Amino acid sequence: MNDAALEVRSLSIDYVGRNSTVRSLDGADLVVQPGEIVGVVGESGSGKSTLAAAIGRILPTSAERSGGDVTIFGRSVFGLDDRSIRGLRRKEIGFVFQNPISTLDPTKRIGKQMRDALAGTGADIGDMLRSVGLADPKRVLSAYPHQLSGGMAQRVAIAIAMARKPRLLVADEPTASLDRTVQATIMELLVQMSRADNTALVIFTHDLRAVAQYCDRVVVMYGGRPVEDASCSQIFDSPLHPYSQGLLAAAVGVEDQGDQLKPIPGAPPVLHGTSIGCSFAPRCTFADDTCRQERPEMRDVAAQMVACHHAERFTERITDLIAARMPDQTEATGA
Amino acid sequence: MSLARFLVVRLAGAIVTLLVVSMVVFAAIHNVPGGYEDVVLGPLATPELRAQTAEKYGLDQPIPVQYVKWLSAVVHGDLGTSMTSKTSVSSELARRIPATLELVLLALAFSLLAGVPLGIAAGLSSDSRFSRATSRLAGSLTMSIPDFVLGATLVYLFSVNSWWLRVGSYVGITEDLVGNIRSMVLPAFTLGLFGVAVIMRTQRDAIRGVLTQTFITAAVARGDAPRTIIRRNVIRNSSIPLVTIVAVLIGAFISGSVIVESLFSIPGIGVFFLNSVRNRDYAVVQAAVLLSATVFVVANMVADALYAVLDPRVGSTSAARGQK
Numbered sequence: 001m002n003d004a005a006l007e008v009r010s011l012s013i014d015y016v017g018r019n020s021t022v023r024s025l026d027g028a029d030l031v032v033q034p035g036e037i038v039g040v041v042g043e044s045g046s047g048k049s050t051l052a053a054a055i056g057r058i059l060p061t062s063a064e065r066s067g068g069d070v071t072i073f074g075r076s077v078f079g080l081d082d083r084s085i086r087g088l089r090r091k092e093i094g095f096v097f098q099n100p101i102s103t104l105d106p107t108k109r110i111g112k113q114m115r116d117a118l119a120g121t122g123a124d125i126g127d128m129l130r131s132v133g134l135a136d137p138k139r140v141l142s143a144y145p146h147q148l149s150g151g152m153a154q155r156v157a158i159a160i161a162m163a164r165k166p167r168l169l170v171a172d173e174p175t176a177s178l179d180r181t182v183q184a185t186i187m188e189l190l191v192q193m194s195r196a197d198n199t200a201l202v203i204f205t206h207d208l209r210a211v212a213q214y215c216d217r218v219v220v221m222y223g224g225r226p227v228e229d230a231s232c233s234q235i236f237d238s239p240l241h242p243y244s245q246g247l248l249a250a251a252v253g254v255e256d257q258g259d260q261l262k263p264i265p266g267a268p269p270v271l272h273g274t275s276i277g278c279s280f281a282p283r284c285t286f287a288d289d290t291c292r293q294e295r296p297e298m299r300d301v302a303a304q305m306v307a308c309h310h311a312e313r314f315t316e317r318i319t320d321l322i323a324a325r326m327p328d329q330t331e332a333t334g335a
Numbered sequence: 336m337s338l339a340r341f342l343v344v345r346l347a348g349a350i351v352t353l354l355v356v357s358m359v360v361f362a363a364i365h366n367v368p369g370g371y372e373d374v375v376l377g378p379l380a381t382p383e384l385r386a387q388t389a390e391k392y393g394l395d396q397p398i399p400v401q402y403v404k405w406l407s408a409v410v411h412g413d414l415g416t417s418m419t420s421k422t423s424v425s426s427e428l429a430r431r432i433p434a435t436l437e438l439v440l441l442a443l444a445f446s447l448l449a450g451v452p453l454g455i456a457a458g459l460s461s462d463s464r465f466s467r468a469t470s471r472l473a474g475s476l477t478m479s480i481p482d483f484v485l486g487a488t489l490v491y492l493f494s495v496n497s498w499w500l501r502v503g504s505y506v507g508i509t510e511d512l513v514g515n516i517r518s519m520v521l522p523a524f525t526l527g528l529f530g531v532a533v534i535m536r537t538q539r540d541a542i543r544g545v546l547t548q549t550f551i552t553a554a555v556a557r558g559d560a561p562r563t564i565i566r567r568n569v570i571r572n573s574s575i576p577l578v579t580i581v582a583v584l585i586g587a588f589i590s591g592s593v594i595v596e597s598l599f600s601i602p603g604i605g606v607f608f609l610n611s612v613r614n615r616d617y618a619v620v621q622a623a624v625l626l627s628a629t630v631f632v633v634a635n636m637v638a639d640a641l642y643a644v645l646d647p648r649v650g651s652t653s654a655a656r657g658q659k
Contacts, residue, residue: 056556090558103553105568106648116567117557144647160557 003074005168005200006032006055011068012224012274013050013059023271024050026224026279027068029298034167035198037191039211039232041247042221045268048204051221052172055202056093057085072168094161094199096190098173100153104145110156111141123163132159132189151182155189162193169194171203175210183207187214208251212236220244223269223279230304240306240314243280278309286310341649345639349632356628357621361402364612364620370394371418371615392418405621414625415618419611424622428604435603437508437515438595439588441523446530446584451577453531454538458546458573459565470539477532482591486525486598493521503600522599526591530584537580541573548572575645582638586631 013025025047032038042048053059055070057077070077072092080088097103105113114125129137132155145153154174161169171190175183187203191214194201205211211218211232218235220228220243228241239245246264266283269275278296281287290309301311308314372380372388389395393404408415414424457470493502500521506514545551546569554564593605604623611619643649 058552058556086558086560088558089556093556095553095556097549097553099549102549105550105572107571107646146648157553 004031004071005034005036005073006030006202007071008051008054009068009071011051011054011070012066013047013054014064014066015060015062016064017062021272023273023275024063024224025054025068026271026275028221028225030219030226030229032168032200032202034200035195036217037194037201037215038203038217038219039215040202040204040219040221040226041206041208041211043206043247043268045270046221047224048206048221049172050224052170052202052204055168055170056089056095058095090164092167094164094166094169096154096157096161096169096171096174099177100150100157101145101148103157104153106145108144109141110143110145110148114141114156114160117160118163121164128159128163129156132156132162132193133185134159149182150178151186154178154182154186158186158189158193162197162199165197165199167199169199169201171201171205173205174203175207176205183210190214208247220247223275224271225307226298226305227280227307228305229298230306234304238302238304238315240301240304240311241280241308242284242286242314245314246283278307286313341643342636342640345636349636352632353625353628357406357625358402360624361405361621362398364615364617365398365401367615369615371617374613374615375418405618409625414622417611417616417619419614419616419619424618427607427619428622428626431602431604431607433508434505434601435589435592435596435605437519438522438526438592438601438603439585441519442527442530442588442591443581443584445523445527446534447581449527450531450534451538454535455542455570457535457539458542459569470535474532474536477528478536480528482525482529482594483598485528486522486595489521489525490598505599505601518599518601522595522601525598526588526595529591530588533580533584534577537576538573541576542569545569545572571645575642578638578641578645582631582634585634586627589627589630 008028008030010027010029011025012023012027015022015024028047028051030038030040030051040048040051050059050063053063054065055072055077057070059065065078069079072088075084075088077085077088104110111125114128118125118128125141126137129140134140134152134155140148140152140156148156169190174190175186178186187210190201190203193199203211203215215232218228218230218232219226220235220239220241222241222243228235228239228244230240235244236248239248243264246262249262250264251261264283269279269282271279275295277292277294278284278287281291284291288310294309296307296309298305298307299311301308302315370389371392371394372385376384376388386395393401396404405415412425414428416422417424417427420427457466460466490502493500499517501514501518502521505518508515551564551568554568559567592603593609595601596603596605597609604626607619608623610616611623639649
């Protein structure tokens with residue numbers, strides 16, 4: 001099969017309120033190949049969660065699609081009738097959410113919920129739990145969700161999601177509500193299980209460090225659409241979009257010793273329709289009239305995809321910056 | 336905390352509640368201007384006669400002493416003697432409880448049988464402005480009509496043409512079942528209509544609330560059919576607030592039964608109680624209050640226990656309790 005695991009094409013989603021309409025996705029594009037592990041990074045309000053929900057067509061009722069489509073292994077998610085979309089969700093897509101305890105029914109024991117969720121798959125529940133690192137399945141099965149730790153509940157959720165061997169796993173902030181110490185193990189578990197089953201994994205997160213460690217490819221979202229799409233090393237070594245650069249400068253864990261974290265000034269935009277120019281322009285130090293008037297589309301610059309009118313400027317700038325930082329680094333390692 | 340310990344704590348609380356209620360009512364009824372002797376003897380009686388009557392019934396003693404005497408008798412199963420009818424309070428109650436009990440249960444059944452399905456339908460129905468407006472209007476209308484207005488209207492309407500039903504000629508359930516039903520439909524409807532609105536509203540809001548929860552989204556994402564999700568996840572989770580409402584409704588129905596019983600001339604404890612207050616028939620007032628307070632407290636205890644069964648987070652001390 002040559003179809004991509006996931007293909008999002010110029011998808012626009014609005015949240016329609018009583019008095020105003022807010023655009024959450026503004027012509028978003030994203031392609032994920034079978035077995036690929038992709039991290040989608042962005043601030044709150046960048047449209048990450050909406051994109052994640054759109055993949056399974058599990059958007060809230062206030063969401064309205066004003067254009068574009070999502071296809072999963074060649075099947076249009078928004079074109080399917082209710083019955084077929086349920087089949088697609090059951091067989092092809094797995095979902096992992098942010099607050100693991102609240103994704104489980106509070107009134108039922110884990111065992112009952114797993115039996116319900118896995119009915120007909122033939123999966124052995126005990127084996128499933130052991131495979132996600134829960135060594136004592138008996139105790140977990142007789143527990144209620146509130147009796148589990150966040151990490152344990154997320155392992156249960158992953159076990160449920162993976163039991164049907166989906167070919168696409170969507171994880172929306174899977175570690176954001178967990179302890180720092182548990183985050184890494186959950187991330188590793190997701191990646192390891194996806195690799196083992198050759199499942200395509202899309203992780204939506206604000207945690208750049210996690211993405212750096214585990215993903216093949218990074219997609220940076222801003223203003224409701226990806227603005228840069230490149231391999232992990234490209235993003236971290238030579239970010240071309242000014243927003244990616246700002247994000248890296250503001251991220252904990254990827255700075256050099258002695259560096260200061262630099263917040264990006266301003267706040268993410270609230271769109272009410274298709275943005276005319278570049279949505280990052282108001283916060284961008286390099287913005288000019290072209291940026292404000294012409295919408296930058298994704299294009300290939302130095303073998304990475306970026307939506308910025310002036311990306312070429314940075315291919316040189318980055319080389320300069322790296323050159324300029326060399327003495328710093330030797331100093332840091334020397335000290 | 337285990338379920339057993341949870342219930343023991345609730346039981347202790349219930350006993351304290353009953354004691355306090357009986358004390359407050361005892362103090363209140365004895366301090367209302369005009370005692371039993373005034374009611375029986377009238378305004379022109381001599382002080383000697385009053386004192387004599389008071390002494391006869393022990394009313395000359397300090398109120399705390401009277402209370403302790405009453406309480407120790409109650410603990411031994413003696414509710415005292417009605418001063419008006421000179422019969423034992425327990426036998427009077429036993430004669431009147433069945434009618435009230437039937438009325439309250441019928442009203443409750445009506446509220447649940449009509450309110451729950453309506454609430455589920457409203458909760459699951461599309462969020463259109465029209466359906467929201469109509470259900471809100473219907474809800475507030477039914478909730479704001481007082482029992483006596485509704486009851487009086489029905490009495491008026493059905494007195495002109497009874498349409499098989501009966502107004503004001505109560506027949507006991509043991510005498511004639513069909514006749515009993517004919518005489519109880521209107522009272523139960525009058526008493527229960529408020530409950531229908533309250534239950535419908537609670538059920539609707541509970542379902543709306545549950546539908547926004549992540550575990551519902553997660554079930555949708557797994558590919559479960561709406562019917563399965565409603566049956567498996569929505570109904571049970573949305574029945575939790577209902578339990579509390581039913582307990583409160585039982586209390587409301589008991590007090591409401593006083594009015595409905597007098598409107599439809601049903602020989603229950605409501606009318607009996609009303610007359611006993613007027614006559615300062617202390618033993619009857621005390622017994623009736625104790626009875627309704629007990630029913631109310633027990634209903635709430637059952638609700639708490641049921642709550643703990645329906646929602647495993649109740650009575651648990653897990654740190655995850657506050658998480659939603």
